[in-house]
């Protein structure tokens with residue numbers, strides 16, 4: 171019998187039997203009624219065929235959550251519209267669009283870092299509606315973004331002079347959407363900088379609480395608070411290697427261009443990527459650092475991918491019982507219908523039993 175994953179890779183011209191197989195093995199659910207509908211199955215197949223970094227990390231967090239979201243397509247609108255998510259999306263929009271408003275000839279005339287910073291900050295806040303201009307988080311994020319860019323820009327000015335700096339200062343790519351048909355992966359790269367040796371650096375902006383630090387990377391721009399350090403070098407490399415592998419291929423890698431609401435695939439030109447960085451905008455001075463990613467650094471996500479394919483073929487994604495299942499997972503109301511879930515928490519602690527009862531009241 172052909173495997174579930176082979177059918178997903180085939181994607182088009184599926185037989186009735188293949189649709190049935192995917193429905194029975196992956197979509198049908200005992201806890202929630204999902205009708206047999208070829209359009210829904212096609213959508214699920216499209217969602218699983220191309221995996222993204224976010225979904226790898228979701229799978230690491232909880233395979234069952236991955237299954238509910240990515241395969242069964244059960245989304246929770248509350249999470250999608252959470253304030254943190256909204257701020258993050260809007261801030262990313264600002265970091266991208268501000269470059270359409272920056273006038274390079276004006277920028278290079280500013281002779282102090284303060285003037286450069288103020289100019290970038292004003293261009294960022296110009297993107298926000300009058301009503302929201304005074305929201306503290308936007309002010310804070312954009313001010314930090316302006317500081318980070320000012321640091322980057324003045325470093326380039328100092329090294330090669332303002333006149334020659336345009337191609338290094340203006341990001342080479344922003345919000346670059348990639349579809350890799352060899353790895354079956356998709357992703358959006360926030361930014362690609364051209365470095366002074368004319369190689370490229372992939373960048374990822376983070377707007378949440380800083381998680382990754384490498385003490386020796388701190389360029390002494392400010393004293394580090396040791397309590398804030400959460401050393402996690404492996405995850406930095408894992409994230410950057412995902413982007414590196416996503417675009418580092420000689421064929422079958424496409425950039426996705428949206429024209430009048432329709433996505434068009436175009437060949438991606440060769441990018442000589444040698445470095446990468448993950449910058450936490452809230453704490454850019456401790457986190458902005460180009461690191462080498464010449465090699466494929468980490469196979470962690472490849473292992474996750476094998477586990478996902480295994481789950482797809484077996485039609486089974488285990489639950490990962492976590493202490494925050496009740497408080498932070500929007501799928502607890504589905505999991506609570508599963509005996510394995512209730513049994514697990516009943517055994518653990520009376521505290522969870524209370525939470526379980528509260529949840530069961532609503533179903």
Ligand code: SF4
Nearest residue numbers: 232489495499502505
């Ligand atoms: S409630 Fe817990 S087990 Fe269920 S999907 Fe969420 S994290 Fe996974």
